[in-house]
Amino acid sequence: LHPLKTIRCQFLDGGDPLVGAEVELLAGLLDPTSPSDQRHLLKEDDSALWMRTDQHGRIEWTAFSNPDYQYRLLARSTKNTAVEHWFTLQDTTGPVVDLGELTLTTSGSLLARVQTPEGMTPAGLTLLLDNVQSTVMGQCDKSGQFTLHGLPPGTHRLYLAEHAGFRSPAGPFPFEVYPDATTDLQVDLRPFALEDSKLQLMHEGFPLAQHKVFLLPDSSGPMDKAVQKDLGYLGMTDDEGRVQGERPPHDWVQVWAVSTSTPTVKWKGTRRVQLTGNGDPSVSVQMKQVP
Numbered sequence: 001l002h003p004l005k006t007i008r009c010q011f012l013d014g015g016d017p018l019v020g021a022e023v024e025l026l027a028g029l030l031d032p033t034s035p036s037d038q039r040h041l042l043k044e045d046d047s048a049l050w051m052r053t054d055q056h057g058r059i060e061w062t063a064f065s066n067p068d069y070q071y072r073l074l075a076r077s078t079k080n081t082a083v084e085h086w087f088t089l090q091d092t093t094g095p096v097v098d099l100g101e102l103t104l105t106t107s108g109s110l111l112a113r114v115q116t117p118e119g120m121t122p123a124g125l126t127l128l129l130d131n132v133q134s135t136v137m138g139q140c141d142k143s144g145q146f147t148l149h150g151l152p153p154g155t156h157r158l159y160l161a162e163h164a165g166f167r168s169p170a171g172p173f174p175f176e177v178y179p180d181a182t183t184d185l186q187v188d189l190r191p192f193a194l195e196d197s198k199l200q201l202m203h204e205g206f207p208l209a210q211h212k213v214f215l216l217p218d219s220s221g222p223m224d225k226a227v228q229k230d231l232g233y234l235g236m237t238d239d240e241g242r243v244q245g246e247r248p249p250h251d252w253v254q255v256w257a258v259s260t261s262t263p264t265v266k267w268k269g270t271r272r273v274q275l276t277g278n279g280d281p282s283v284s285v286q287m288k289q290v291p
Contacts, residue, residue: 002064002065002066002067003064003065003095004062004063004064004065004095005062005063005064005065005089005092005095005096005097006060006061006062006095006096006097007060007061007062007063007089007096007097007098007099008058008059008060008061008096008097008098008099009058009059009073009085009098009099009100009101009102010056010057010058010100010101010102011023011053011057011058011059011075011083011101011102011103011104012057012101012102012103012104013057013077013079013081013103013104014079014081014104016057017053017055017056017057017058018053018057018075018077018104019053019054019055019056019057020052020053021052021053021057021075021076021077022050022051022052022075022076022135023050023051023052023053023059023073023074023075024048024049024050024073024074024075024134024135024136025048025049025050025051025061025071025072025073025074026048026071026072026074026130026131026134027049027063027069027070027071027072028069028070029068029069029070030070048131048133048134048135049061050135053075063089065089065092066089067088067089067090067091069088069089070086070087070088071086071087071088071089072084072085072086072130073085073087073099073102074130074136074152075102075104076104076107076136076150076151076152077104077150078150080106080107080149080150080180081104081105081106081107081150082104082105082107082150082151082152083102083103083104083105083152084152084154085099085102087099105152105153105179106153106179106180107149107150107151107152107153107177107179107180108151108152108153108177108178108179108180108181108182108183109147109148109149109150109151109177109181109182109183110138110147110148110151110156110175110177110182110183110185111145111146111147111182111183111184111185112127112138112140112145112146112147112148112158112185112187113144113145113184113185113186113187114127114140114144114145114146114187114189115144115186115187115188115189115190116144116189116190116193117189117190117193120165120193121142122140122142122143122144122189123140123141123142123144124139124140125139125140125144125160125161125163125189126138126139126140126160126161126163127140127146127158127159127160127161127171127173127187128158128159128160128161129148129151129156129157129158130156130157130159131159132159132161132162132169136148136151137161138158147182151177152177153177153178153179154176154177155174155175155176155177156174156175156176156177157171157172157173157174157175158171158172158173158175158185158187159171159172159173160189160192165193165194165246166189166192166193166194167192167193167194170189170192171192173185173187194246195246196244196245196246197215197234197244197245197246198242198243198244198283199213199234199242199243199244199255199273199283199284199285200240200241200242200243200283200284200285201213201237201241201243201255201257201267201269201285201287202241202284202285202286202287203267203286203287203288203289206241207237207239207240207241207242208237208241208257208267208287209237209238209239209240209241210236210237210238210239210259210260211236211237211241211257211258211259211260211267212233212235212236212257212258212260213233213234213235213236213237213243213255213256213257214232214233214234214255214256214257214258215232215234215253215254215255215256216232216253216254216256217232217252217253217254232253233245236260237257252272252273252274253272253273253274254268254269254272255268255269255272255273255285255287256268256269257287265289266289266290266291267287267288267289267290268287268288268290269285269286269287269288270285270286270287270288271285271286273285
């Protein structure tokens, strides 16, 4: 078990305490693929906490001292200043960790231009800064643009907030922020769009009715694990063996099916199929029983 520690710090802006400002704390495992100067938390392992500074610009909170976790504080002011501070609780001693004074510096801005599939309006789409739970976000206007101000210099990423019609999470979309400058970022959401995929499962001329259908990218993938966690789950076939659901278009996949009866019977498509998502009649997939 990891012991609890009390963590505290003070934010200064122009030498004065930063009073009543919202501070965001992210905690999670560091992405091993990100360079040391572009630290990035794994989004599936992180969490978010929000605090407000007191009259002295201070915050204080309690956290488990997991030595494997990285923490990131983000504070912004109305004066176009901001600070991002990374730290770890590894090798800290005692029940209290004082991070000292954190000084805000000149921030930058982001102008994002979002492109969506033809026929889909970008108005109202929300993109989040650095984390899928972040409170720092921008919402697209009808032209697909939004601006974020008060961002600390350095590498950041955008993620699309969960939205019907798009794979979740959509992103990351990395960009650099520079002091007193605006970064122009093109965000292409088209590769993350979901379209209806229609399949009909058959076996020796008969439909495979009332079966759960899974789409996996690898024909030799771990089917049992996929079933347990509903990975790639498309839906249930009807009495004619037909199933329809939202999947990324133009992906080649292996079709698997599992019966709802007992004992369970597993089926595998005799070939991989490409999900065109173009509204054509459903693709017929021949299935074979597997052990």
